[in-house]
Amino acid sequence: MSDPRGVSTIDDSIAQAARVLGSASRVLVITGAGMSADSGMPTYRGVGGLYEEQSTADGVAIEEALSGPMFERDPALTWKYIAQIESACRGARPNAGHHAIVDLADHVEHLCVVTQNVDGLHRAAGTRELIEMHGNIHRLFCIRCGQSRTVPDYSRLMQWPPRCGRCNGLERPAVVLFEEMLPSSALERYQRELAGGFDVVLMIGTTAVFEYIAAPVRAAASGQGTAIEINPADTPVTALCDIKCPGPAADVVPAIVQQLETRGF
Numbered sequence: 001m002s003d004p005r006g007v008s009t010i011d012d013s014i015a016q017a018a019r020v021l022g023s024a025s026r027v028l029v030i031t032g033a034g035m036s037a038d039s040g041m042p043t044y045r046g047v048g049g050l051y052e053e054q055s056t057a058d059g060v061a062i063e064e065a066l067s068g069p070m071f072e073r074d075p076a077l078t079w080k081y082i083a084q085i086e087s088a089c090r091g092a093r094p095n096a097g098h099h100a101i102v103d104l105a106d107h108v109e110h111l112c113v114v115t116q117n118v119d120g121l122h123r124a125a126g127t128r129e130l131i132e133m134h135g136n137i138h139r140l141f142c143i144r145c146g147q148s149r150t151v152p153d154y155s156r157l158m159q160w161p162p163r164c165g166r167c168n169g170l171e172r173p174a175v176v177l178f179e180e181m182l183p184s185s186a187l188e189r190y191q192r193e194l195a196g197g198f199d200v201v202l203m204i205g206t207t208a209v210f211e212y213i214a215a216p217v218r219a220a221a222s223g224q225g226t227a228i229e230i231n232p233a234d235t236p237v238t239a240l241c242d243i244k245c246p247g248p249a250a251d252v253v254p255a256i257v258q259q260l261e262t263r264g265f
Helices: 009-022 033-037 068-073 075-089 096-107 121-125 184-195 211-224 249-263
Strands: 026-031 110-115 130-132 135-142 148-150 171-175 200-204 226-230 243-245
Touching (some): 009 200, 009 226, 009 249, 026 096, 026 211, 068 075, 096 110, 096 121, 096 249, 121 130, 184 211, 200 211, 226 249
Parallel strands (some): 026 110, 110 130, 200 226
Antiparallel strands (some): 135 171
């Protein structure tokens, strides 16, 4: 969309974002489902989501099926829907946005990526300073002895629910289910990063409904940095952001990095 003078609004916001990032030393990138959507990953709900109805085939909401209490009561049911999600996402690859974030790290002194996504795509793209706040669906661990392993996908799991090869205990993915606490190790690392301060907070494809995501945006809005949002739609923190780039991550992030490289911001 262009303004009456023929200047593209999205081009202006991309140039502004590149200019700010080009002078930044420390950058915090926070990514959500919109980042993975550009790799063809479905969301639980919404347009194109796996679970459009209020209830699953088992008569419970997907949030209940994928909850910690349900896993304790009926691990087979929780595993059923975890496996459905993994199957629907199988074969997804990092998109241009993931790779551009890796390139962005070369233009700043320190860049930390905090993601809500459990798909492992940031790691697959080569992101170096990464906090997977909600875990990774490819890591499994035994709830009895704690032994863990990493699997490329679930196609070769020998039994359902899967069992530990050491003690035959029940395995589960190393992800945060509904009604579970965030992992203390990830939170502690995140707090250490926040304590160092950030010149720029870059929000990509997240609605920022979690407090740990919204807090650094509010800090930037209070004068402790610059907040940039990349999202096709407005979110609860849009009004707090200094720059809004209304578009998909796979288009906008590479465009920002290209500006950094060609214009030398």
